[in-house]
Amino acid sequence: MKAIVDCNSFYAACERLFKPSLHGKPVVVLSNNDGCIVSRTDEAKALGIQMAGPYFQHKKEIEQNNVAVFSSNYHLYGDMSRRVMEALRMLAPQVEVYSVDESFLDLDGIEPAKLYEYALFLKHTTEQWTGIPVSIGVAPSKVLSKLANKLAKKDKTGTNGVMLLQTPEQQMDALLRTPVEDIWGVGSAGAGKLRLFNINTAWDLRNMNEEWARKNLGGVVGVRLIKELRGIPCIEMKDPRITKKMIATTRMFGKPVYALRELKEAVTTYTARAAEKLRRQNGAAMEMSVFVVVSNNNGLQYNPYVRSAYTRLPVATALTNVLIHHAAEMTASLYREGCKYIKAGVVLSRIIPANNIQFNLFSPPENINVQKLMQTIDNINFSMQHDILKFAANGTSKNWKMRQEMRSNRFTTRWEELCVVK
Numbered sequence: 001m002k003a004i005v006d007c008n009s010f011y012a013a014c015e016r017l018f019k020p021s022l023h024g025k026p027v028v029v030l031s032n033n034d035g036c037i038v039s040r041t042d043e044a045k046a047l048g049i050q051m052a053g054p055y056f057q058h059k060k061e062i063e064q065n066n067v068a069v070f071s072s073n074y075h076l077y078g079d080m081s082r083r084v085m086e087a088l089r090m091l092a093p094q095v096e097v098y099s100v101d102e103s104f105l106d107l108d109g110i111e112p113a114k115l116y117e118y119a120l121f122l123k124h125t126t127e128q129w130t131g132i133p134v135s136i137g138v139a140p141s142k143v144l145s146k147l148a149n150k151l152a153k154k155d156k157t158g159t160n161g162v163m164l165l166q167t168p169e170q171q172m173d174a175l176l177r178t179p180v181e182d183i184w185g186v187g188s189a190g191a192g193k194l195r196l197f198n199i200n201t202a203w204d205l206r207n208m209n210e211e212w213a214r215k216n217l218g219g220v221v222g223v224r225l226i227k228e229l230r231g232i233p234c235i236e237m238k239d240p241r242i243t244k245k246m247i248a249t250t251r252m253f254g255k256p257v258y259a260l261r262e263l264k265e266a267v268t269t270y271t272a273r274a275a276e277k278l279r280r281q282n283g284a285a286m287e288m289s290v291f292v293v294v295s296n297n298n299g300l301q302y303n304p305y306v307r308s309a310y311t312r313l314p315v316a317t318a319l320t321n322v323l324i325h326h327a328a329e330m331t332a333s334l335y336r337e338g339c340k341y342i343k344a345g346v347v348l349s350r351i352i353p354a355n356n357i358q359f360n361l362f363s364p365p366e367n368i369n370v371q372k373l374m375q376t377i378d379n380i381n382f383s384m385q386h387d388i389l390k391f392a393a394n395g396t397s398k399n400w401k402m403r404q405e406m407r408s409n410r411f412t413t414r415w416e417e418l419c420v421v422k
């Protein structure tokens with residue numbers, strides 16, 4: 001059996017954890033630059049505040065209803081996510097982290113008769129250890145477990161936040177109650193297509209034959225989906241050690257940027273961040289690209305466009321100083337005076353394990369001291385404060401930095417921002 005553990009309204013739950021006065025109150029969290037609503041508590045949902053709705057559109061009802069609003073605080077959410085996943089790793093046999101607030105568990109080792117009790121135990125213990133409420137769906141396949149989780153979340157009081165789809169009757173009941181757009185991997189576009197075939201519920205889809213799925217549902221993927229809905233596991237647990245093949249750091253600027261110097265600062269800062277991620281997975285990149293987004297607002301229409309540049313690195317590397325050098329060159333080649341830049345990003349790709357680097361005849365062996373320097377910078381930045389050590393190219397003013405006007409403290413990762421009780 002597979003389980004999925006999903007944190008309820010994760011970002012908002014993290015905020016509420018450090019502000020207990022908000023328990024039972026509506027809370028929302030905004031995306032980068034305070035743009036859209038990305039997390040809502042049940043109380044905020046009940047007020048009709050839409051997911052992904054622009055903040056400014058909801059501002060009035062938010063103020064009228066005393067909804068607590070927070071800018072996103074990724075330091076806090078990242079650390080709380082790590083704690084939840086760590087708790088699950090201590091409690092469950094095999095854990096595959098699927099997203100910041102979801103993990104699949106392999107429960108094949110648990111006696112079928114004890115599964116429900118075990119899932120309840122997982123839920124209560126995780127909540128007790130971390131303070132973050134979770135919902136759990138348990139079923140023979142990943143797709144069914146996601147579906148069970150959704151139903152558990154919809155009716156938290158009726159289900160205790162845990163739903164088990166063990167018997168064919170339980171599965172049939174759940175599938176009948178699930179509209180096609182709620183199936184993992186279908187989405188609203190896919191649902192529209194399915195409805196043309198008069199397939200409205202997950203149960204309707206489950207009963208389609210594999211030939212039909214191969215023809216109309218994207219081949220193997222469709223067949224797999226139908227099998228998963230029937231409780232036949234086809235999507236295996238992934239090895240959590242698989243590392244990313246591509247690392248991207250991209251941000252919208254808090255304020256538009258016009259000067260090359262500022263644009264370079266932003267791009268090299270993102271490069272430093274991406275390089276840090278790369279080193280954390282012991283990788284080295286062979287390719288790098290930089291892109292910038294230009295706002296093309298001529299007063300009549302808003303039509304942003306992207307300019308990008310690409311470099312094949314002479315030798316795969318994870319050294320920030322080398323990557324920054326290429327990033328700055330590419331940024332200069334993309335820059336046009338008088339343009340209004342609103343966003344930039346860096347992508348590192350063709351990532352190989354750092355111990356497999358193939359040097360070419362003309363490249364000097366990478367200086368071992370520079371690698372040690374990178375390690376030291378990473379350690380200090382991680383333990384003290386992000387960016388306490390950085391390259392001069394990253395600049396100091398950061399006018400382009402994200403807007404986060406309502407960010408809470410980084411309670412769990414900064415000494416000076418600890419929660420004060422009295």
Ligand SMILES: [Mg+2]
Nearest residue numbers: 006007009101
């Ligand atoms: Mg969630």
